[in-house]
Amino acid sequence: MVRTGLTAQRLTRGGAELADEVGFEQVTVSALARRFGVRVASLYSHLNGSQDLRTRIALFALEELADRASAALAGRAGKDALVAFAEVYRDYARQHPGRYAATQLRLDPETAAASAGVRHAQLTRAILRGYELSGEDQTHAVRLLGSVFHGYVSLELGGGFEHSAPDAGQSWSRVLEVLDFLLRNWPEP
Template identity: 75%
Template sequence: MARAGLTPERLTLAAAELADELGFDQVTLSVLARRFDVKVASLYSHLRNSEDLKTRIALFALEELADRVSSALAGRAGKDALAAFANAYRDYAREHPGRYAAAQFRLDPQTAAASAGVRHAQMTRAILRGYDLDEPDQTHAVRMLGSVFHGYVTLEAGGGFSHTAVDSQDSWSWVIDSLDTLLRTRTTG
């Protein structure tokens, strides 16, 4: 019988919180069981295994992040949309480092196709419609934006920009301005 009060949703939220506290890679069924003061076996009524737990955290993070980005983008276009999109990702990574890491967790193709990851791609393409890019340039731009934003956020979180007097916010703004300029001046062909 399932322990009273434990549900897959409650366990997922607690695991996401643990990911932010300890790091996504440190979240295990054992750690989660300790959080609820139960034996690991009690969790198997709600979770299949550690992979299931990691997948649930990833799906939760993708959904939460997609909702945040969607709200940030509402009513925006062009550079304003690009900046709102980028800032929503960066802010989420700063506020929820473990959840942000979970959002990068590799999902099987079927799970990925049913996840909020699809919304992320759709929102990126919606921003790029304002730049009038045709294929394959639009796909290249989706990959570029994801790479730049993820790379910047990852380097910043790891202290990669703490060795210089130039403020990382100044660099972030410069990156967004540069991406906007590149996208506006890029011609398909």
Template identity: 75%
Template sequence: MARAGLTTERLAQAGAELADEVGFDKVTVPALARRFDVTTASLYSHIKSSQDLKAKIALLALEELADRVAAALAGRAGKDALTAFANAYRDYAREHPGRYAAAQLRLDPETAAASAGGRHAQMTRAILRGYDLTEPDRTHAVRMLGSIFHGYVSLEMAGGFSHSAPDSQETWSWILDSLDAQLRNWPRS
């Protein structure tokens, strides 16, 4: 019988905390069981496998990140919205590196469709309304922003910018200014 007080939600939250501490790749059901001082078998009434645990952490991370970005975007448009979105994304990754890694997990189509991933795309498209892009340019721009934000954050978190000038924050601001200029001057198809 499962230990009282353990729920799928509590285990996903603890798994997310563990991911931030030791890295998402090191999160397993046995590691989570040790955290609660229970047997691994006692968790299987809530979690099917380590992969299921990782998917639950990914869903939690996607939801948290979407909530944070939505709060940052409230009442903003144009460059202010672009900057708020980008900074919320970057700040979340820096504060929660394991959860950020979890948010990149490839989910099966059904799980992905039910996740907050769709909210991320909708919010990115909302930013782009301020730049008057039409399809297929809007889709290209969504992909460009996602690639740049993820690429920069991943390289920064890996220490890729810590050994040279200028400061990483200066480059981040320069990138956001450049993206704003690119979006305002998007070549029309």
């Protein structure tokens, strides 16, 4: 019997909130059942196990992040767009560390192709067109930006910058300035 009020969407949102509280890797169907005060079996009419739950959280977080990035990029170009895009990622990771971790979940190719991950790549490429990058250079730059953003945010979330000066926010600003400079002066192959 399906418990009234429980839906896959409600459970996904509850799982995303739980991920922010306890960490994405700690999210299981059992933990979610405890959160909702129900038996584990009650969730199996909506979910196909913990991996299904984690995938749903990842898709939810990717969509949420893509929506924020799209809104931030509207009407922006060049460095302004780059900084807005980067700030969305950093802010999201700091506000929702579990959801941000979920965005890094490796999805199967079919699920990935239908996810908001495609929008993230399109948004990044739109920024790079403002720097007149195309083809392979654009792909290299997409990978560079993803690596820098994810690397910086991961180190920051892990406490890697807590006990050193200057402030992590100052370093972040400088990193974005350097990325803008690099993109404007992209070397020829």
